[in-house]
Amino acid sequence: MGTHWQHDVLVLGSGAAGLTAALSLPSTLRVAVLTKGDLEQGSTYWAQGGMAAVLHDRDSIASHVEDTLQAGGGLCHRDVVEYTVANSRACVDWLVAQGVHFDRRGADQGQEFHLTMEGGHSHRRIIHAADQTGRAIGDVLGERVHAAGNIEVFTDRIAVDLVVRDGHCHGAYILDLASEHVDLFQAPAVILATGGASKAYLYTSNPDGASGDGIAMAWRAGCRVGNLEFNQFHPTCLYHPRAKSFLVSEALRGEGAVLRLPDGERFMPRFDERAELAPRDVVARAIDHEMKRLGVDCVYLDISHKPREFLEAHFPTIMARCLEFGIDIAAEPIPVVPAAHYTCGGIVVNRSGRSDVAGLYAIGECSFTGLHGANRMASNSLLECIVFARAAAADIAATRSSTPVAPALPPWDESQVTDSDEDVVISHNWDELRRFMWDYVGIVRTNKRLERALHRAELLQAEIAEYYSNYKISNDLLELRNLAMVAELMIRCARSRRESRGLHYTLDYPALLPEPRDTILTP
Structure with a gap:
């Protein structure tokens, strides 16, 4: 209990x-x-x-x-x-x-x-x-x-859902990961500071918890969401088989680092007069374009022309992390790829x-x-x-002083669910979701890719809903449920924007519409 x-x-x-x-x-x-x-x-x-x-x-x-x-x-x-x-x-x-x-x-x-x-x-x-x-x-x-x-x-602790009565949020049901029980946290004011949803993508700079929990819970509670088609891909994440989600800060480019192809050619000036200091969407698309054009797994960020003392003073964390993987940034370029970074x-x-x-x-x-x-x-x-x-x-x-009197709220009811012996379903669905989001809702999009993604998102959500109804909840199940929902909202936003603007770039609508408008979805 x-x-x-x-x-x-x-x-x-x-x-x-x-x-x-x-x-x-x-x-x-x-x-x-x-x-x-x-x-x-x-x-x-x-x-x-x-x-x-x-x-x-x-x-x-x-x-x-x-x-x-x-x-x-x-x-x-x-x-x-x-x-x-x-x-x-x-x-x-x-x-x-x-x-x-x-x-x-x-x-x-x-x-x-x-x-x-x-x-x-x-x-x-x-x-x-x-x-x-x-x-x-x-x-x-x-x-x-x-x-x-x-x-x-x-x-x-991980939130399960918000508690809303008569149009007012009075708290949330919270899973205690240690006891595996769901507690009721009641409060007349609730602040969601739950972060973004970049874990919807296969490659991301974000920690594992970035699963869109707050966005999904707010949507289920009746809140509008907006502009979820704009997912920022950081241009430079460390590319190494053992480097998980390590960001190579934009500050390196601010201090003179340049992007190079495997043969050493600098390429950003071909895409934008601001070169490496162009906004992130421009840099990420340029890298994505060159990787696909050449069929390479990564490009290279080179700051080796700066003195070692300067790098040790300004970028000690990046320098130490790269050295763990045998990369001396004072002497050689850093292999990098774009990765989902910010919602x-x-x-x-x-x-x-x-x-x-x-x-x-x-x-x-x-x-x-x-x-x-x-x-x-x-x-x-x-x-x-x-x-x-x-x-x-x-x-x-x-x-x-104007908050309503707290109502009597029922405890969480888990009497109708059982323990699952099929957790492989969760890991399989998690992997499928992140792969189709990367392939179909990534840096460059098309109508067909978005249609395929929406179809898969809807199928996944049906499977997850059935699983959620019958088995005891867990951290992995809650994150998957939330991430699948936010992925669908991202896709729906992307499908409704019939232009290329900022982080949303589609081959079917490469031009800008004359009037900028937000994409707002209502539950």
């Missing part, structure tokens, strides 16, 4: 968005933070490059806004971009106040921040902590959460992170704020996490 927990706010997810929201709520509120593993398992810890922010007078809010709008292919919501960028300095100040140490120029830590350049940016505005910015932020916020007297952390669309929310369901908020990668448009600009994601987490926390604090 599961346990009934009661809190004021329930936060699902422990990345930068979830932890920032928890820490930004009034200390008088009892907050529960739930995570699939421990606090270090979200995508935040894998964010190498840094966070975009306007931090000196050589840059401007207007410039950052225009760069974001240009990268977003005409689909960014200008008011949201302006709001996010205008709050960037305050977010950096808040992180520094929490204890995050960002790199500064020179040995004197009192000097200004060291800023790097990344694709799509017209200025150096990426604040970072060497090449482990996400870890630096995650470690500090994790320590602060553990020290907070009003925040309770629950590890090894630009998600749960439709307003500027306070509010979804269509009262009491339910979505922040970070699982949300669709309008910031990223058709292509997220590098390092705007961590910024979005902090800005909207703080906004959601402020909205919850301001509207606390």
Whole structure:
């Protein structure tokens, strides 16, 4: 029998968005933070490059806004971009106040921040902590959460579904992976900070938990989703049979790394005047084109012309990781391939992170704020996490008095299910899903590929629904159920967009439509 927990706010997810929201709520509120593993398992810890922010007078809010709008292919919501960028300095100040140490120029830590350049940016505005910015932020916020007297952390938990009564979200059913029981976590405000859905693809830079759980649960609860056809493929993931999901940061290209073919030829200038610093969709398509044209498994990222001391100072993690696989980046190029990296669309929310369901908020990668448009600009994601987490926390604090009386909710009923002896079905379906998404809904798409993908997604979901109804739930089954649903939503969004814009590139509609429009799906 599961346990009934009661809190004021329930936060699902422990990345930068979830932890920032928890820490930004009034200390008088009892907050529960739930995570699939421990606090270090979200995508935040894998964010190498840094966070975009306007931090000196050589840059401007207007410039950052225009760069974001240009990268977003005409689909960014200008008011949201302006709001996010205008709050960037305050977010950096808040992180520094929490204890995050960002790199500064020179040995004197009192000097200004060291800023790097990344694709799509017209200025150096990426604040970072060497090449482990996400870890630096995650470690500090994790320590602060553990020290907070009003925040309770629950590890090894995965959400099953949200609990909605009379149009208001009152909590969620949560599987405790240790006891294998489903608990009821009740709260008048629920924040989804569950990350993206890049595990829908065979090759991804994301950790295993990026299975679209929040997006799927919100859809089932009655929320709209938007722009899920825009899946960002990071151009440069390490290509090695033993290297699982290791990203080679865009910051290398910002510091002069160039992309080469196996014969050593540099190819990006043929595709875009910005060469290696073009937006990610341009670079990923160029690499995909060259790999298919030549029939090669990878291309090469070369920064060997930089001094070894420079690389050791700026990219210690990447250097050490590559050395584990026998690659000395100071002496030879790095084999790389594109990989699914970021889900630009998600749960439709307003500027306070509010979804269509009262009491339910979505922040970070699982949300669709309008910031990223058709292509997220590098390092705007961590910024979005902090800005909207703080906004959601402020909205919850301001509207606390108007929340409805908590209803009596039933415990989870598992009396009609049995243990399964056919878990091979889950692993088979998981593999099939990720392969057809990679082949049919990848960097370059066609109508026929999308039709095939939709047919397979519908068949898979029917199988999963039958399995879900009859057997005890598990982490793998819940992730597969959510990922299959989000995959179908991605395909449906892609089929409805009859143009090529940003990250959505289709051979059947290579041109842009004159008027940019979001793709919104309603349950």
